[in-house]
Amino acid sequence: xxxxxxxxxxxxxxxxxxxxxxxxxxxxxxxxxxxxxxxxxxxxxxxxxxxxxxxxxxxxxxxxxxxxxxxxxxxxxxxxxxxxxxxxxxxxxxxxxxxxxxxxxxxxxxxxxxxxxxxxxxxxxxxxxxxxxxxxxxxxxxxxxxxxxxxxxxxxxxxxxxxxxxxxxxxxxxxxxxxxxxxxxxxxxxxxxxxxxxxxxxxxxxxxxxxxxxxxxxxxxx
Amino acid sequence: xxxxxxxxxxxxxxxxxxxxxxxxxxxxxxxxxxxxxxxxxxxxxxxxxxxxxxxxxxxxxxxxxxxxxxxxxxxxxxxxxxxxxxxxxxxxxxxxxxxxxxxxxxxxxxxxxxxxxxxxxxxxxxxxxx
Numbered sequence: 001x002x003x004x005x006x007x008x009x010x011x012x013x014x015x016x017x018x019x020x021x022x023x024x025x026x027x028x029x030x031x032x033x034x035x036x037x038x039x040x041x042x043x044x045x046x047x048x049x050x051x052x053x054x055x056x057x058x059x060x061x062x063x064x065x066x067x068x069x070x071x072x073x074x075x076x077x078x079x080x081x082x083x084x085x086x087x088x089x090x091x092x093x094x095x096x097x098x099x100x101x102x103x104x105x106x107x108x109x110x111x112x113x114x115x116x117x118x119x120x121x122x123x124x125x126x127x128x129x130x131x132x133x134x135x136x137x138x139x140x141x142x143x144x145x146x147x148x149x150x151x152x153x154x155x156x157x158x159x160x161x162x163x164x165x166x167x168x169x170x171x172x173x174x175x176x177x178x179x180x181x182x183x184x185x186x187x188x189x190x191x192x193x194x195x196x197x198x199x200x201x202x203x204x205x206x207x208x209x210x211x212x213x214x215x216x217x218x219x220x221x222x
Numbered sequence: 223x224x225x226x227x228x229x230x231x232x233x234x235x236x237x238x239x240x241x242x243x244x245x246x247x248x249x250x251x252x253x254x255x256x257x258x259x260x261x262x263x264x265x266x267x268x269x270x271x272x273x274x275x276x277x278x279x280x281x282x283x284x285x286x287x288x289x290x291x292x293x294x295x296x297x298x299x300x301x302x303x304x305x306x307x308x309x310x311x312x313x314x315x316x317x318x319x320x321x322x323x324x325x326x327x328x329x330x331x332x333x334x335x336x337x338x339x340x341x342x343x344x345x346x347x348x349x350x351x352x
Contacts, residue, residue, distance in 0.1 A: 112336075114275055114302040116241075116268040128332070132271050132293075134302035136335040154241050154268075158275045158302065160309060184346070185339060187278060187309045195312075195346065202349075 057177075057212050060086045061095035065165065067103030073165060073193060080201035086208060097177060099204070101167030104181070108161045108189050111137055117153045134158065160185050163192040167200055169211075178207050233263035237272065244276060252276050260289065267297035274306060286310060301330045308343065317350045 062078050064071045077099060078088050089095050113135045120129050164183030170176050182199045186192035240255030256273040263269055274289035287310055293303040308323035321344055328340045 112305075114271065116272055130301055130330070130332060131297055131299040132268065132302045133331070133333070134305050134336065135333050136339075154238070154272075156241060156244055156272050156275050158306060159279055185309070185343075187313050191313050199346065 059095045061091040063100045068106040076197040105164030115153045161189040
């Protein structure tokens with residue numbers, strides 16, 4: 001993509017210089033106009049081609065996401081994009097771009113360990129006392145905990161939900177335009193899903209004006 | 223399914239019986255025992271936290287909120303209470319209270335994974351409407 005962009009920029013600059021020369025500092029103003037036009041036609045051109053949508057981004061179709069609850073989450077995306085200046089259409093209708101992706105995590109019983117009471121940790125030669133610490137079970141604690149009282153601390157399991165989604169926007173020719181992923185934790189799956197969809201939809205809406213301005217090379221990566 | 227000895231009528235006895243039921247996955251019985259413990263010892267932060275955690279797992283959100291708030295009233299450094307309360311406030315869309323809880327949690331916790339989680343939640347919530 002960088003190379004394409006670079007070529008495109010170079011091409012545009014070349015174009016502009018040629019036109020500048022034609023109108024203001026052309027050394028041979030008496031050259032026939034038809035010849036000049038021919039020369040301009042042969043000058044370096046941007047390899048930028050309009051995308052299949054012609055750069056227009058108004059009608060967007062949200063496809064069902066792969067993975068657990070993919071259809072439900074796609075429905076939430078449709079709702080979240082309503083009210084924006086994008087028109088959400090059915091996936092089998094003509095659209096300028098398609099939102100697709102997958103649900104990479106959809107877990108209701110994420111477990112965390114709660115120590116009831118005080119526990120001590122040693123950090124930088126300091127002994128710190130933590131009251132009712134909670135630990136992720138994925139090894140996030142940098143320093144082991146020991147009960148402050150010398151006895152085993154009672155423990156209890158807390159649970160929450162986590163949802164992770166990755167989405168991409170592709171134009172009608174399949175060229176990727178934008179992609180993002182996000183995950184969120186909440187007490188319940190519905191709350192986590194809502195937060196993820198809201199974040200990604202907002203991110204896409206923010207990106208739309210830039211996508212509309214940007215000429216897209218065929219086969220370019222976002 | 224293991225047996226849990228019948229507790230005598232003291233707060234610690236109900237508390238330990240509640241934790242034993244929780245380990246067995248018998249959350250309704252755990253909830254009852256922890257409620258009895260908290261009624262007999264309303265100023266114990268650990269008991270209130272344990273009840274709050276079990277109430278959340280059972281979806282009894284009002285009891286959970288009361289218990290977790292009581293837990294931090296009795297121990298302002300109760301790390302897990304802030305974590306659970308932050309998630310509960312988010313569910314209630316009480317964004318400001320959720321951010322306060324996440325910030326306090328961030329000050330207290332030493333778990334790197336949960337620190338990152340708290341930072342992400344704070345960033346997410348700060349973009350919410352008031």
